[in-house]
Amino acid sequence: MNKTSLICGSIAFDKIMQYHGRFGDILLADQLHRVNVSFLVPTLRTEYGGCAVNIAYNLSMLGGDPLIMGTLGQDGAAYLDRMWLQGLATKAIRTIDDAYTAQCFVTADQDNNQINAFHPGAMQFSHENNLADHLPLRVAIISPDGRDGMLKHARDCVANKVPFMFDPGQQLPMFNGEELIQFIDQATYLACNDYEFEMVMDRTGLSLHDIAARLDALIVTRGEEGSDIYAGGEHYKIPVVAAEKVVDPTGCGDAYRAGLLFGIANDLDWPTSGRLASLLGSIKIAHQGAQNHSFTAQQIADRFEAAFGYRF
Template identity: 40%
Template structure:
């Protein structure tokens, strides 16, 4: 099974604030916030949702096709991704704009305040997914992750027109999409990915009930942070998978992207949704041990040990064959 991942490709500027954001906010003055946080650490890392997910899939042994728009400064990043198993030949390079930037500050409670500059990502709407599919050959699933909003909708339309299965991961772009656009993006998706807050926002924007959403997607995967993951589908019992416990989280940035990479790799291998979700949680736990979204390394026995310790032997045995490519 081959997966194309569409969405943002960015450079991350990650800072840490040694205090708590909540202590700086005055409840009756939130309409006039003007704050500056003195950070005590800065890390400049490779990022972007689509690139993060593609990286994870590549590390797990798949060869995902990355689809997005970048600036002329992308070449070193391209080499990094190709070295980690990602097909970057369908990435569009802008002639005038820089690669997108993600600037994020994390406080002591792991709360985050972030700003995203789209830059070249705005040109993603010019990408013709038909041409990508023709170049790459058979694609079994297209993941539509946060991107230029028009690009996201265009990719969904193309998938429907060609009968190519797709997964919808609107994530941060739920704030930019209106209700009709969210409905169009989600309708017919094999999988819908949201976190707990995005779930509420999606329901508010679409005007749909949870039952309405479940009638329109093959499966709804909702991440709940330390509380784990819930997978629902119409006319079936919900599946709850607890998170893998991590002592001393280093950096939470990219944990959701890592989960998606593990989950999608599992589904590509044909294991059960439970096993795919357990793998996703194990990969996500690994990311929490590192600063940056693509700095982690996956070692077969370490991943399997996290799965065995948290969930028992069942899925570890099912995943062992597929993880043989890891060291």
């Protein structure tokens, strides 16, 4: 049985800078209309990120079969090499020679407030990729990416009868209510955090019941409160798995989605898929960056049994 999961989404560099003071001590509330400030950032690090690679990284360690479909820029050779060394399939990644790889520039202060700037770069050309070039597929996920690419990949999934999970994430504000309804009607699954889902309901005018009825499964994550999966007329409450320590939430949602995709590709039931997803999120949060944790499929199976009392 084909178990390939197509992971459509962003491929990005995250530039993380730390300001040792407080933004509030520098930014004057009555002068925000003419801001001209500079922050000394003694520490700077580059993290490999992007939703597509984050998801694929976790799914591969589970023993899944992810295929990343996204776009890199002229500066992406080192990232491609890294993916290759990790055993990730890169044949569906397109390099855009006259653009830079998408990059997020994050400046955080000592209270963990953040000022971010995002350059989409090559991500804006994601619509040049074609899902039909990579059939057959068991499942796909359309995670945050270029707007045109997300719309095209959804149409392509429908045209090629590939079930897909819609994961709008931080790109959700780009779509109006009509477009979101179209995504929901095309998708097999919808995954959002609780804030994003409130926005989906507000923009579409649809209730939770209305949305769940249009999908095979609706997944809503709620941070420390766990997550909810609505599928087949049932509501499954998924508990949080206690993390060894809380270091960095970046990429936790992507790790969670990898667990869901593994469950779908291997025909696991929804409570098991959700618990596996929850476990992956708890492992990720204990590490800095989205792709610096590691585990084996055997370790995950053992940790799952320790947490839930059975093996998947």
